[in-house]
Amino acid sequence: xxxxxxLPLFAVALVACGENQxxxxxxxxxxxxxxxxxxxxxxxxxxxxxxxSAAIGVxxxxxxxxxxxxxxxxxxxxxxxxxxxxxxxxDLADDQEIVVVPETTEGKWYESAFPADTFVTPFDxxxxxxxxxxxxxxxxxxxxLASAVPDPPEGQTFFVYDTPIKVLAFPVxxxxxxxxSASVTGATLRGLPYAGTDTYDVTVDGIxxxxxxxxxxxxxxxxxxxxxxxxxxxxxxxxxQVSWFVECFGEVTRATSRLDEPAADFSIASxxxxxxxx
Numbered sequence: 065x066x067x068x069x070x071l072p073l074f075a076v077a078l079v080a081c082g083e084n085q086x087x088x089x090x091x092x093x094x095x096x097x098x099x100x101x102x103x104x105x106x107x108x109x110x111x112x113x114x115x116x117s118a119a120i121g122v123x124x125x126x127x128x129x130x131x132x133x134x135x136x137x138x139x140x141x142x143x144x145x146x147x148x149x150x151x152x153x154x155d156l157a158d159d160q161e162i163v164v165v166p167e168t169t170e171g172k173w174y175e176s177a178f179p180a181d182t183f184v185t186p187f188d189x190x191x192x193x194x195x196x197x198x199x200x201x202x203x204x205x206x207x208x209l210a211s212a213v214p215d216p217p218e219g220q221t222f223f224v225y226d227t228p229i230k231v232l233a234f235p236v237x238x239x240x241x242x243x244x245s246a247s248v249t250g251a252t253l254r255g256l257p258y259a260g261t262d263t264y265d266v267t268v269d270g271i272x273x274x275x276x277x278x279x280x281x282x283x284x285x286x287x288x289x290x291x292x293x294x295x296x297x298x299x300x301x302x303x304x305q306v307s308w309f310v311e312c313f314g315e316v317t318r319a320t321s322r323l324d325e326p327a328a329d330f331s332i333a334s335x336x337x338x339x340x341x342x
Contacts (some may be wrong), residue, residue: 065286066119067174067208071267077256081341085169086245087144089218090270091100091193094322095112101121101275101312102117102169102312103115103117104309104312105283105310105311105312106311107282107283107311108238108309108326109237109238109271110235110236110238110285111234111235111236111309111310111311112201112234112235112322113200113201113202113203113235114197114310115311116199116309116310116311116314117199118166118183118199119125119156119187119198120166120167120168120183120339121165121166121167122165122166123163123164123165124163124164124165124166124246124339125162125163125164125339125340125342126159126161126162126163126337126338126339126340127156127159127160127161127165127338127339127342128159128161128162128189128330128336128337128338129156129159129160129162129335129336129337130158130159130160130331130337131189131190131274133158134278134322134332134333134334135151135156135332135333135335135336136246136317136320136331136332136333137152137330137331137332137336138140138150138151138331139173139286139306139319139329139330139331140269141272144273147272147273148270148271148272148273149272149273149274149275150272150273150274150275150284150286150308150317151180151275152274152275152276152277152336152338153275153276153277153280154262155192155277155279156176156209156293158267159338159342161341161342162186162189162191162337162342164186166183166185167184168180168183168184169182169184169196170184172184172194172210173210173213174208174210174216174222176194176264177210177329178196178207178208178224179198179207179209179221180225181198182196182198182207183197183199184196184197184199185197185198186212186292187209189337190337191212192211192212192218193210193212193217193221194208194209194210194211194212195208196210197231198228201229201234202230202233202234203230203232203233204231204232204266205228205230205231206225206229206231206232207225207228207229208223208225208230208248209221209222209223209224210222213302218243218255219252219253219254219255219256220252220254220255221252221253221254221263222251222252223226223248223251223253223258223339224246224248224251225246225247225262226246226247227246228246228314229244229245229246229262229264230242230244230264231244231264231266231289232266232309233235233266233286235289236268236285236309237268237285237319238268238269238271238285239251239268239269240267240268240269241265241267242266243263243264243265243266244263244264245262245263247259247260247261247262248259248260248261248262251289258295259295259296260293260294260295260296261294262291262292262293262294263291263292263294264287264289264290264291265290266287266288266289266293267287267288268285268286268287268288269286269288270285270286271284271285271286272286272310273308274316274317276316276317276339276340277338277340278340278341279339280310281310281313281316283311284308284309284310284316285310285312285316286306286307286325287306287307287308287309288304288305288306288328289304289305289307290302290303290304290305291304291305293302295314296315301323301330302323302324302325303320303321303322304320304321304325304330305319305320305321306319306330307317307319313339316339317336317337317338318335318336318337318341319333319335319336320333320334320335320336321333321334322334
């Protein structure tokens with residue numbers, strides 16, 4: 065009975081491999097070309113203007129401490145095999161996420177007040193006020209501030225500085241510092257008339273590794289900024305900010321002090337932002 069079992073199977077094989085069937089030579093798979101990255105860190109100890117750009121339309125996610133919640137921070141860092149390391153890698157359950165998307169001023173209610181080569185990012189974590197900036201080969205400049213919408217419930221904010229404030233100078237490298245001031249007149253702050261002068265004192269004083277919840281940057285630059293706000297009416301206030309900038313990524317971490325903080329190495333932050341996601 066064995067032939068009776070095998071013949072049907074053999075017949076199927078003959079049909080599948082009949083004389084009209086041919087084998088086709090196939091080309092080896094060709095992967096698509098790899099698109100070069102727009103920026104590749106070269107870890108040369110500095111950040112040039114070409115290594116930072118306003119990525120218009122690109123979403124960048126940050127973890128941010130909740131409003132009104134202070135954080136313990138270590139802006140000094142520790143030594144590991146002769147190099148400085150800053151540890152911001154603790155995953156905090158109550159951190160919240162903000163998504164920053166740089167935009168042009170096109171279509172903004174305040175578009176006509178600023179040059180066309182500017183870009184917009186949130187000034188505050190809630191996105192109620194937007195900052196208008198410009199990047200060139202010499203630095204990052206702040207040109208003004210404006211409410212995200214023309215008539216917010218808290219009242220409109222609208223500043224146009226008489227000269228751009230340089231908030232970051234290129235190249236970014238340890239040992240550099242600068243001071244930049246600008247004034248506003250005829251401005252509004254939460255719906256009230258405002259005039260005053262803002263001064264940014266900026267120092268780059270460290271380079272090392274930076275730990276975040278999802279990744280480590282091997283070369284981050286510590287940038288200290290002290291902002292002095294001197295209104296025409298009212299008390300002068302200061303606030304410190306310690307940021308870490310990385311080639312091609314920009315600002316990846318920021319710790320902001322309490323108002324009128326006297327210590328450069330403050331240990332309590334009113335807000336902490338870190339590149340990351342929940």
